[in-house]
Amino acid sequence: xxxxxxxxxxxxxxxxxxxxxxxxxxxxxxxxxxxxxxxxxxxxxxxxxxxxxxxxxxxxxxxxxxxxxxxxxxxxxxxxxxxxxxxxxxxxxxxxxxxxxxxxxxxxxxxxxx
Amino acid sequence: xxxxxxxxxxxxxxxxxxxxxxxxxxxxxxxxxxxxxxxxxxxxxxxxxxxxxxxxxxxxxxxxxxxxxxxxxxxxxxxxxxxxxxxxxxxxxxxxxxxxxxxxxxx
Numbered sequence: 001x002x003x004x005x006x007x008x009x010x011x012x013x014x015x016x017x018x019x020x021x022x023x024x025x026x027x028x029x030x031x032x033x034x035x036x037x038x039x040x041x042x043x044x045x046x047x048x049x050x051x052x053x054x055x056x057x058x059x060x061x062x063x064x065x066x067x068x069x070x071x072x073x074x075x076x077x078x079x080x081x082x083x084x085x086x087x088x089x090x091x092x093x094x095x096x097x098x099x100x101x102x103x104x105x106x107x108x109x110x111x112x113x114x
Numbered sequence: 115x116x117x118x119x120x121x122x123x124x125x126x127x128x129x130x131x132x133x134x135x136x137x138x139x140x141x142x143x144x145x146x147x148x149x150x151x152x153x154x155x156x157x158x159x160x161x162x163x164x165x166x167x168x169x170x171x172x173x174x175x176x177x178x179x180x181x182x183x184x185x186x187x188x189x190x191x192x193x194x195x196x197x198x199x200x201x202x203x204x205x206x207x208x209x210x211x212x213x214x215x216x217x218x219x220x221x
Binding site: 035037044045046047049050059060061062095100101102104105106107 | 115148150152157158159160163169199201203205208209210211212213214215
C-alpha cells in the first residue's frame with residue numbers, strides 16, 4: 001500500500017524557515033517524480049514544487065521561486081521542501097504527492113504569523 | 115506559466131443529473147491533464163489522468179474528454195457522494211498548474 005507521511009509543519013514567524021519532509025513507502029520511490037502541493041485555508045490547490053526521478057531536475061511555482069528548495073534522498077525514500085523567507089501568504093496545508101498526484105499524503109500545516 | 119481556467123466556479127445540481135465541468139488551458143497541453151475530487155475536509159483524490167483514463171477504482175459515471183486546450187469532466191448521473199470540489203491539473207509544462215476549482219453543491 002502506498003503511504004506518504006509528511007512532517008515538519010508548524011508555526012513560524014514571517015521571514016523564518018521550515019523544512020518539510022515526506023517519507024514514502026509501498027512503491028519504488030526512485031522511479032517516480034514527487035511534488036508538494038499546498039492549500040491555503042478555504043482556497044484552491046497550488047502545485048508548489050516538483051522533482052523528477054533524475055535528481056537535479058526541479059520546478060517551482062512563481063510564488064515560491066527563489067525561496068523554496070525541493071530535494072530528495074532516494075536512499076531514505078524521502079522528499080524535502082526547504083522553505084525560507086516565509087510570508088503570511090505561505091500559510092497552508094502542504095501535501096506531498098506521488099507522480100502526477102495519483103497518491104497524496106494527509107498534509108502538514110504551516111502557519112506563518114507573528 | 116500555463117493558466118488553467120475552469121468553468122463554472124460552482125454549480126447546483128440534483129442527484130441523477132448529468133454534470134459537465136470545463137477546463138481551458140492558455141496554451142496547448144496535448145492530453146497531459148488530470149481531474150481531482152476533494153470532499154470537504156479530505157485529501158484530494160485523482161479521478162482521471164491523461165485526459166480520459168479513469169483511475170483504478172473510480173466509478174464509470176466519471177469520464178473525461180478533450181485535447182489541446184479544451185477539456186471536460188462529465189459525471190453522467192450525480193450521486194450523493196459526488197458533492198465536492200473538482201480541480202483540473204495540467205502537467206505538460208513546468209510549473210504544473212491547477213484550475214481554480216468547481217464546487218458541486220446540492221440543489
